[in-house]
Amino acid sequence: MKISGSQLVIEALKKEGVEIIFGYPGGSVIPLFDTLYSEPSIHVVLTRHEQAAVHAADGYARSTGKTGVCLVTSGPGATNTVTGLATANFDGVPLVVLTGQVFRSMIGNDAFQEADIVGISRPVTKHNYLVYDRKDLGRIFKEAFYIANSGRPGPVLIDLPKDVLLEQAEDEYPESVHIRGYNPTLVGHSRQIKRIAAAIKTAKKPLFFIGGGVNAAGAAPVFTKIVEKTNIPVIMSLMGIGSFYSGHPLNLGMVGMHGTYAANMAVQDCDLLIGIGTRFDDRVTGKLDTFAPHSKIIHIDIDPAAIARNVPVEIPVVGDAKQILEELLPLLEAPPAKEWIATVKNWKEEHPVTFKDDSEFLSPGKVITAISEQFPDAIIATEVGQNQMWAALYYSYSRPRTLITSGGLGTMGYGFPAAIGAQLGNPGKKVIDIAGDGSIQMNIQELATAVQEELPVIVAILNNGYLGMVRQWQELFNDKRYSSTCLMRKPSCPHHCTGPGKWCHHYTVDFVKLAEAYGAAGLRVTKPDEIEPALNEAGKSTKYPVFIDFIIEREANVWPMVAPGASLNQVLLGKEKE
């Protein structure tokens, strides 16, 4: 029997276990939406912007481990996906993004709503395809799903000319896939794994450093066993958070620019650093020449190109973190590191991550600590900026895939749509977007999506009236020249404003009224004793989103901080500490 290209696409999605698609229609994908109209097993979520569709699919994928799927139209629909693709590509998130394209005969003619999305998206996808030939359609889908969610996962884009979707052909979705240029290494080299065990056995100051790869590989349980067996302390990148229980005494927290004192000191003093599923990115290492100066480095990663790129590596192992750690576990013995463990625990006690507990102003630390206590098992999405770092530092994570954040690209506007995707993938869980007042406005239109889908997502806006992270840099490194970072500024303000004063105007927008205008609930919290009641109130919703506008201290900073270009042991603890 002959079927249309659209029918084969839907067949492919079903065979790949796709239950939900985030999309936005347009002329060139009408055939696909038409086929979806009569497909009861796939829920189509209509976002209010294609960028948000990709972030939502990304939040769905990060929180479930399944491949997120998007469907958008050609031209502007396709170009709107670029930021979403780049965000997912940077953090290794499995997505399949379908874009419409003009008729094959029109490609290259500057046809209405034509865009060379394969060319545009090439550097921000793991792979992409333009389907030229109807007979390749099934194979391409099979390959795309395989590529997206194997090896180091990533987004794959398929560009679908409208006439390919309409063309009838006699075909079935293939059962198997073979790509001669793509064979990710999963099993680690046994000899290297034995070398790791030997190095750990004699290390006096060993330190585990985990990244997003541990989350992605599902390696968290075996990693926890390894820590319990060896008693080696653990630090993590932003992306590694969640893979290891935050409350564990050996968890020293996040390392790097806004890492904890203990984590940064430990890196600078350890004699064996075992990096697992991390890129050793520049936000982590600080000044490269002085990173981990006394340490041998072991590096386990699925991506050969990530190994030894930024730091010299003594024992590299390419492969899947879970498989490698499972092979490593029985070989391990606890190292002679009693003194070291005492030292790191001491660092942790000496300078824990704290916040100013003020009865008058809201401190962001207090807000997030309250969220952590009230909703201990939540999925936390974040926007980007100070809010993101505070969410990383103050919430206590206990399970993998519970911090959904744009690490590599640092995309403002990511958190809210990602939270929507995460909520759809985890209907029983509390999902909270910890937001900045700047970032939330970058995809605020998704309130409509959340309301229409009846999602009880909580958005906790840490409203400082500033693009706070940039303002913090201006305060510390540019003499408080708050250039274009105040969100309350009007022409009557002093030209060289260096901080809040009696001239400050009302905030634009009123987030409470805005939420209400969309049919969501809006709450405002201005004093510490209002935090708990507001969270209680927000927690009651099962069917509608809640915005909480936390009016926080305007010039609160993120501490600790290692200044850009400094070594990690030069940790600034902030004036709150002085």
Next chain:
Amino acid sequence: MQHIISLLVENHQGVLARIAGLFSGRGYNLESLTVGVTMDPTVSRITLVCGGDDVIIEQIKKQLNKLIDVIKVIDLTSQLAVDRELALVKINAKPNQRGEIFQVADVFRAKILDVGMNNMVLEITGTSSKINDALAILQPYSIQEVARSGLVAMERGKKFK
């Protein structure tokens, strides 16, 4: 150091853009690139000449390997490879200069492809450095145009013992 990297790639449209884009996007230095189909019509061979220290070359090879359409990456930077480039050179040649130019051509085993009233076109084949040498020698005759093919290279067979 200069490296010669040979790639076997899927013979699809877009593959060349992926490779060129990798180099420009990551700021790697690419000196020449040649493409041609192999005996298997679904596979093309690309020969790249690129520069960089060992760490960069290692990264380049790993990044090329990551491309789905790249089937194989072979570093031919060693004595174990043969490489050749072809250049077409158009030079000013007054009738009284032709004799000299024929001699130079002979030294470099260049072929004369065309002789015109006031110019000639030579074809020179050899290693890139031989072509550089030939161009330097021909410089005094005033070179009008040069078209270089870029390098192609191949591993040698196993040596007889």
